[in-house]
Amino acid sequence: MTSALPLRRLGTTGPDVSALGLGCMGMSALYGDADRAESIATIHAALDAGVTLLDTGDFYGMGHNELLINEALRTAPAASRERALTSVKFGALRTVEGGFTGYDGRPAAVRNFAAYSLQRLGTDHIDVYRLSRVDPDVPIEETVGAIAELVEAGHVRHIGLSEVGAATLRRAAAVAPIADLQIEYSLVSRGIEAEILPAARELGIGVTAYGVLSRGLISGHFSRDRALAPGDFRGVSPRFQGENLSRNLNLVDRLREVAQGRGVTVAQAAIAWVLARGEDIVPLVGARRRDRLAEALGALDVTLDAGDLAAVEAAVPAGAVAGARYPEAQMAHLDSER
Numbered sequence: 001m002t003s004a005l006p007l008r009r010l011g012t013t014g015p016d017v018s019a020l021g022l023g024c025m026g027m028s029a030l031y032g033d034a035d036r037a038e039s040i041a042t043i044h045a046a047l048d049a050g051v052t053l054l055d056t057g058d059f060y061g062m063g064h065n066e067l068l069i070n071e072a073l074r075t076a077p078a079a080s081r082e083r084a085l086t087s088v089k090f091g092a093l094r095t096v097e098g099g100f101t102g103y104d105g106r107p108a109a110v111r112n113f114a115a116y117s118l119q120r121l122g123t124d125h126i127d128v129y130r131l132s133r134v135d136p137d138v139p140i141e142e143t144v145g146a147i148a149e150l151v152e153a154g155h156v157r158h159i160g161l162s163e164v165g166a167a168t169l170r171r172a173a174a175v176a177p178i179a180d181l182q183i184e185y186s187l188v189s190r191g192i193e194a195e196i197l198p199a200a201r202e203l204g205i206g207v208t209a210y211g212v213l214s215r216g217l218i219s220g221h222f223s224r225d226r227a228l229a230p231g232d233f234r235g236v237s238p239r240f241q242g243e244n245l246s247r248n249l250n251l252v253d254r255l256r257e258v259a260q261g262r263g264v265t266v267a268q269a270a271i272a273w274v275l276a277r278g279e280d281i282v283p284l285v286g287a288r289r290r291d292r293l294a295e296a297l298g299a300l301d302v303t304l305d306a307g308d309l310a311a312v313e314a315a316v317p318a319g320a321v322a323g324a325r326y327p328e329a330q331m332a333h334l335d336s337e338r
């Protein structure tokens, strides 16, 4: 039996989606080994609970994540499968060793990436399709124009963007309707508030916020002595290193006090804070286990009033985090940071 969750619309032209989406990346990549059966059980539990938005990228485990979603959808009850919406990123160029070598947003590449994704997902369309990082050699108008042609052909339903700044938002929106911008947004990553979020709002573009737990840093479950597997993004993320990690976990301790006072967990307070930032924002949560998912969904039952929000922000003031959100080489790919 599928339940219902509150819905939010992705921008003025996008679909209605569950107020929390499930980000599937960690089930295939970047956070160490994941358990395949538990990953599929987590997707099923999410769909059962009423989550309709599944976020992935064709480069998450180089196709692995899309194949996992394919299997989860094939083995889910028909009712939840039919309500599920896929949000897919493309464009990252990979090496056999797993490295990232750049981004390809050329129209021919867009068509090629989409053909492979549809095959791996086992669906006849992708609900929201987006370039993961701007290709500096291809004007955004050309990439968005190519996705618009896929919309015209019925292979894609809506166009999204990822990690772009206000100027690129405007250029893209002049070509075709944009449903949402996917971008990092959390208590400790508030960079979008100055220009990008106001521009998205002016243009009627929704936000799917990722990293709402700062990749586990502000989940309440990360500790100073946690051993990370080789290849875990957190092993290179500036926020998880040495003195930065210590300072950041001190912020989490302060957030824990506020959360405990409200009878919620740290992760729930962090997710509820993002939910409270606007009806046009849909947090993606990177749960890859059912217990983590249940905790994250609990945030939908938490209403932070003005006093609670002030207490949360006093515990984790804007700009208090130590360390950039990506290593320097990856920061250079972020149009949103220019």
Ligand SMILES: NC(=O)c1ccc[n+]([C@@H]2O[C@H](COP(=O)([O-])OP(=O)(O)OC[C@H]3O[C@@H](n4cnc5c(N)ncnc54)[C@H](OP(=O)(O)O)[C@@H]3O)[C@@H](O)[C@H]2O)c1
Binding pocket: 022, 023, 024, 025, 026, 031, 055, 056, 057, 089, 132, 162, 163, 182, 183, 209, 210, 211, 212, 213, 214, 215, 216, 217, 219, 221, 267, 284, 285, 286, 287, 288, 289, 291, 292, 293, 295, 296
């Ligand atoms: N557009 C982009 O550039 C971009 C970039 C990154 C991600 N994304 C998308 O956004 C999604 C979410 O991002 P993310 O996974 O980095 O961010 P996240 O949700 O901030 O972090 C997920 C991490 O938090 C830990 N965690 C602890 N408690 C949790 C709970 N109750 N619920 C969920 N996670 C909990 C997880 O646990 P454990 O380690 O304990 O399992 C996981 O390692 C990704 O799956 C991906 O689809 C997009």
